[in-house]
Amino acid sequence: MIKLNNIKKSYHSKKGAVEALSGIDLDIKQGEIFGIIGYSGAGKSTLIRLINMLETPTAGSLIVDGKEMSSLSKNKLREARKDIGMIFQHFNLLWSRTVKGNISFPLEVAGVKKAERKKRVQELIKIVGLEGRENAYPSQLSGGQKQRVGIARALANNPKVLLCDEATSALDPKTTNAILDLLVDINKKLGLTIVMITHEMHVVKKICHKVAVLDKGQIVEEGNVLDVFQQPKMAITKEFVKQVTQNDEAEEAVDFVKQAHPSGTIVKLSFKGDSANRPVVNELFQQQLVEINILEGNISQTQNGAFGTLTLLIDGATHEVKRAIDFIENQGVGVEVIQDAAQLIS
Numbered sequence: 001m002i003k004l005n006n007i008k009k010s011y012h013s014k015k016g017a018v019e020a021l022s023g024i025d026l027d028i029k030q031g032e033i034f035g036i037i038g039y040s041g042a043g044k045s046t047l048i049r050l051i052n053m054l055e056t057p058t059a060g061s062l063i064v065d066g067k068e069m070s071s072l073s074k075n076k077l078r079e080a081r082k083d084i085g086m087i088f089q090h091f092n093l094l095w096s097r098t099v100k101g102n103i104s105f106p107l108e109v110a111g112v113k114k115a116e117r118k119k120r121v122q123e124l125i126k127i128v129g130l131e132g133r134e135n136a137y138p139s140q141l142s143g144g145q146k147q148r149v150g151i152a153r154a155l156a157n158n159p160k161v162l163l164c165d166e167a168t169s170a171l172d173p174k175t176t177n178a179i180l181d182l183l184v185d186i187n188k189k190l191g192l193t194i195v196m197i198t199h200e201m202h203v204v205k206k207i208c209h210k211v212a213v214l215d216k217g218q219i220v221e222e223g224n225v226l227d228v229f230q231q232p233k234m235a236i237t238k239e240f241v242k243q244v245t246q247n248d249e250a251e252e253a254v255d256f257v258k259q260a261h262p263s264g265t266i267v268k269l270s271f272k273g274d275s276a277n278r279p280v281v282n283e284l285f286q287q288q289l290v291e292i293n294i295l296e297g298n299i300s301q302t303q304n305g306a307f308g309t310l311t312l313l314i315d316g317a318t319h320e321v322k323r324a325i326d327f328i329e330n331q332g333v334g335v336e337v338i339q340d341a342a343q344l345i346s
């Protein structure tokens with residue numbers, strides 16, 4: 001649905017040229033929710049604004065729904081943009097228009113007749129859950145409701161792609177989750193391709209199928225969300241993953257146990273997909289060949305399945321500890337030895 005091939009973008013400022021994007025390749029498939037994560041200044045806004053040609057690339061090819069965007073005439077580009085909706089961090093609503101009026105606006109611009117417009121606005125209000133708020137002005141709405149208006153407006157002309165520019169960054173965690181649930185719902189019901197830029201890994205974890213990590217104008221890592229969470233390769237990706245997996249209190253507890261039980265073996269298990277649902281530890285308990293203490297654990301749900309970690313203190317004869325770890329690994333569970341009292345790794 002969206003293909004970027006060696007896309008570059010430079011800005012010229014008084015201080016000289018700034019290369020915001022230096023050779024981006026991306027292939028976003030129809031119906032995917034694709035997250036692009038990066039810190040401030042990484043080039044996220046530039047990248048997302050390129051997809052609907054609010055910015056023009058300095059070099060490279062950009063194909064959306066089979067069309068090379070940079071070679072379209074003004075009229076053709078206007079047409080192509082109808083297939084690409086966009087929502088923003090600060091909603092960008094028209095403050096003098098009601099909810100109805102805001103949602104109706106892109107339909108008016110597209111020349112849709114009044115009766116049809118009215119019907120479509122009602123449909124959109126239902127999709128985004130704003131029934132009863134049709135006549136309210138933006139100043140009378142909560143942040144979440146404002147973003148719902150933004151979403152309805154972006155969907156008005158039945159786009160194929162929805163671009164989300166830090167769409168939940170101005171919202172509290174509960175409202176963020178409600179808006180993310182709505183986006184997943186829309187993706188499923190309408191088969192819409194969604195591209196989100198964000199600096200929050202929670203957003204990626206909750207709704208994206210794939211993720212690309214943007215750093216200094218380059219994609220440094222990309223993949224299926226579950227794979228990236230379980231095996232982040234680059235240091236920057238590890239930092240982002242920690243945003244949702246790090247539990248400082250649990251780490252302190254593990255440090256305490258390490259000192260208190262220097263003769264125990266501590267292992268961190270990582271579960272992914274199906275292995276997260278297997279009663280591996282229960283089976284070890286039942287075998288009664290080693291002593292097991294659970295030190296910490298967590299599980300997260302992504303659009304590609306569950307992943308989680310469990311830290312165990314295992315005590316017993318060396319060969320039994322080794323057997324227990326082999327057993328765990330044979331169940332498709334990752335094992336990282338944190339304290340190697342049984343000298344498993346020689």
Ligand SMILES: Nc1ncnc2c1ncn2[C@@H]1O[C@H](COP(=O)(O)OP(=O)(O)OP(=O)(O)O)[C@@H](O)[C@H]1O
Nearest residue numbers: 011013018020038039040041042043044045046047
């Ligand atoms: N219009 C512009 N003129 C000059 N430089 C620009 C312009 N827009 C962006 N830049 C520069 O390009 C780089 C990437 O900016 P961009 O806004 O795309 O990053 P970002 O990841 O979206 O960051 P943020 O989250 O802070 O908006 C930055 O160095 C920025 O200063």
